[in-house]
Amino acid sequence: MASMLKEPGRLRALRQLFSESSGATYTRHGEVQTPALLLMGSRDPDFKDPQQExxxxxxRLPHATVQIIEGAGHHLHVEEAEVVxxxxxxxxxxxxxxxxxx
Structure with a gap:
């Protein structure tokens, strides 16, 4: 990951991703009028409490469906591809x- 972030533009793109992951983006969640499926691994190390997250x-999303994939981490689409x-x-x-x- 460290070597990838040294490539031109990568670090800037990562910073932009994180800056857009909160703030203005969160305030617009209530505007989403389409159904959304939220899948989360119960052991996602990126979050202190994946279920609470x-x-x-x-x-925030008025038409969300939530499913926690037990035992999966952050890459649940790889770890539990069949379930996902x-x-x-x-x-x-x-x-x-x-x-x-x-």
């Missing part, structure tokens, strides 16, 4: 049914 974000894939497909099926009024 997800609940907090879900409160099934979760995404089920979410799409649910919102598709709502869209056509089933």
């Amino acid at each position: 997800t609940r907090t974000l879900a409160k 894939g099934q979760s995404i497909l089920a979410f799409f099926a649910t919102i598709s049914q709502k869209a056509v009024g089933i």
Whole structure:
């Protein structure tokens, strides 16, 4: 990671990502009117309490569905690819049914 951040533009892009991850971005969460699926690994080391982090974000997004993937870390799409894939497909099926009024 250290060598990657030495590449031209990488550190600036990372700083921009983190600066946009809070503040103005958070204030716009309530404007999101489409369904959102929040997947979080229960052992995500980036967060002190991954479940609480997800609940907090879900409160900001009016149409959020939350699923905690037990035992997964930050890269749950790699660690639990089958579970994540099934979760995404089920979410799409649910919102598709709502869209056509089933």
